[in-house]
Amino acid sequence: MKYLALFLALALLSAPLAAIDAKDGLMKISLIESAGRFNVFFLQDVAKESYIPFLFERDPRTSSSNVLLDGRLHRLGESADFKMSARAVEGGLEYSFKSPSCTIIQTFLFTTSPGSVLADGVLLRMSIENTSERDISAGLRIILDTYLGERSGTHFASDTKPKISAETLLTDSYKERYLISPQQDSESVGMKIYLNSGSRPDSIIMANWSRLNSSPWNFSHDPSRNFTLQPYSINDSAIALNFDAQTIGRAKSRQVEIYIGNRSSLEPAANLDAGATDTKAIDARPMGAGEASASKNIQADLMAVRELLERINGKLSSGASISAEERKAMEETLSRLKARKPVY
Numbered sequence: 001m002k003y004l005a006l007f008l009a010l011a012l013l014s015a016p017l018a019a020i021d022a023k024d025g026l027m028k029i030s031l032i033e034s035a036g037r038f039n040v041f042f043l044q045d046v047a048k049e050s051y052i053p054f055l056f057e058r059d060p061r062t063s064s065s066n067v068l069l070d071g072r073l074h075r076l077g078e079s080a081d082f083k084m085s086a087r088a089v090e091g092g093l094e095y096s097f098k099s100p101s102c103t104i105i106q107t108f109l110f111t112t113s114p115g116s117v118l119a120d121g122v123l124l125r126m127s128i129e130n131t132s133e134r135d136i137s138a139g140l141r142i143i144l145d146t147y148l149g150e151r152s153g154t155h156f157a158s159d160t161k162p163k164i165s166a167e168t169l170l171t172d173s174y175k176e177r178y179l180i181s182p183q184q185d186s187e188s189v190g191m192k193i194y195l196n197s198g199s200r201p202d203s204i205i206m207a208n209w210s211r212l213n214s215s216p217w218n219f220s221h222d223p224s225r226n227f228t229l230q231p232y233s234i235n236d237s238a239i240a241l242n243f244d245a246q247t248i249g250r251a252k253s254r255q256v257e258i259y260i261g262n263r264s265s266l267e268p269a270a271n272l273d274a275g276a277t278d279t280k281a282i283d284a285r286p287m288g289a290g291e292a293s294a295s296k297n298i299q300a301d302l303m304a305v306r307e308l309l310e311r312i313n314g315k316l317s318s319g320a321s322i323s324a325e326e327r328k329a330m331e332e333t334l335s336r337l338k339a340r341k342p343v344y
Contacts, residue, residue, distance in 0.1 A: 020086055022093050024110040025119030026262065031093050031108070032060050033086045036077015038095075038108060039063070040122050042262045044189055054181065054191035054260065056145040062209065062238075065106060067128070068139035068217050068245050069099070076104065092122075101132040102248075111259065113266040121261030121268060123198070129253040139217070139245035140256060145209055145238045146181035148190055155227055155237040156206050157182055167211075169221040170204040179204070179239065180263055190263035193239070197268045198257035202244040209238035 020031045028041035028051050037060045041051035055063045065076045077084060082097040082104070092109040105127045110119040128138045149155045156164040158176040170176060174195075182190040195201070205212060205219055208226075210233035212219070219240070227237040241258065248254050259268050 020088065020093055022088060022108075022110075024091075025112070025116075027110055027119050027122055029093050029108045029110070029122060030060075031086045031095060035061050036065070036084050036095060036097070037061050037063060038106075040108075040191070040260055042120075042189065042191075052148075052183065052189065054144075054146070054148070056147045062145035062213065064143050064213075065126070066141040066143065067104060068137075068141070069102065070137050073217055074099075076106070098131075101130070101136055102138065103129045103131055105129075111261070111268055113261060113268050115266055120265040121259055123268075124258040124260060125255065126257075127253055127255045128248060130248040130250055133250060135250060136248050137245045138248055138254060140241075140243040141217070142241045142258065143209075143212055143238055144181075144191075144193075144241070146191065147237075148181045148183045150227075150235050150237060152182070152184040154182055156180065156239070164206060165226065167208070167222055167225040167227070168206040169219075169223075171202070174204070176204075178267065179206075181239075182263060186263075188262075188264040192261050192263050192265065193241070194259040194261065194267050197259045199243065199255075201241040201258075203242045205240040205242065206237065207240070208233055209236045212238050212240050 018033050020033060022029045026043040026046075028043070030039045030041065032038070039057060039060050040054045042054065044050050044052040061077075064078075067074050067076065074081060076082060076095070076097050079099075081099045083099075085096045087094055087096075089107065089109075092107060094108070095104075095106040097104040097106070105125075107123075107125040107127075109123045109125065111121040111123050112119050113121055124142075126140060126142075128140075130136050146155070149157075153165060154163045156168075157180045158164065159178055160176055177194070177196045179193045179195065180190050195204075205221065207219070207221075208229045210229045211225075228234050229236075243256050246254060261268070
């Protein structure tokens with residue numbers, strides 16, 4: 001439940017915020033152009049084409065990307081110092097935020113985890129390029145307004161903790177490989193944030209959304225708190241992924257990457273650009289056989305077959321030839337499907 005001001009703001013809205021959407025496989029990405037915000041969706045029911053949002057959807061502005069630039073905190077999409085634009089790119093969607101001292105590119109790309117034949121995750125990549133004539137200092141904080149676990153009381157879980165129900169700070173040498181915002185009464189659906197693939201956050205905060213949303217860069221952690229902030233923000237949790245401030249030289253850049261997938265998907269391999277600077281790449285480690293079997297969803301396989309047939313039929317009906325790259329991609333999909341073990 002959000003605080004009272006949020007409900008008053010929602011009551012005044014006469015139309016939904018305009019969004020750019022992209023779909024691939026089991027995932028959907030939505031960018032809210034006017035607000036500089038985003039959401040990620042999972043195809044929960046293939047037959048009904050029903051998507052479940054991973055983040056609070058009634059007001060997508062509650063999740064945000066924040067940059068600490070030379071000691072000053074900016075909320076992207078709201079800061080007057082940044083000019084914003086959004087566009088579709090190959091494999092996903094992208095924001096551009098430009099200020100007099102830097103350009104921030106926030107890219108959302110579809111990913112396919114090991115053993116899957118369809119896209120079942122999203123890579124969030126943020127690149128900060130120093131366009132000024134001096135060194136700058138830049139840190140990043142991504143606040144994700146989760147909600148799936150709020151009804152059950154299991155707001156979050158990890159590979160080391162089956163239930164996280166109090167304000168939690170992970171810092172220094174934390175051991176967690178992933179965090180989950182689990183959907184109630186489901187062992188297979190929920191948002192999973194991979195911590196060993198891409199860039200490992202310097203610290204992670206799980207706390208009441210209102211406390212996180214209004215906090216300065218240095219959050220005051222209180223392990224005695226739960227996810228309620230009286231009187232208006234009740235049972236309302238969120239995650240902050242923090243990347244400490246680092247110096248970026250003139251004409252240099254800093255890049256971080258975060259992988260988000262469904263609860264049943266496997267951990268992706270690290271997928272960082274070779275030339276990226278100031279990025280902490282951690283190799284992925286294999287997960288258990290239980291999670292591997294969970295990812296072999298027969299509905300997803302049927303959807304992959306349907307998509308493959310539609311692509312072939314489209315080529316046949318138009319008379320267009322199939323390129324070598326397209327043929328290779330189709331053959332790889334077929335090979336992966338053939339390698340499946342029957343599921344009964």
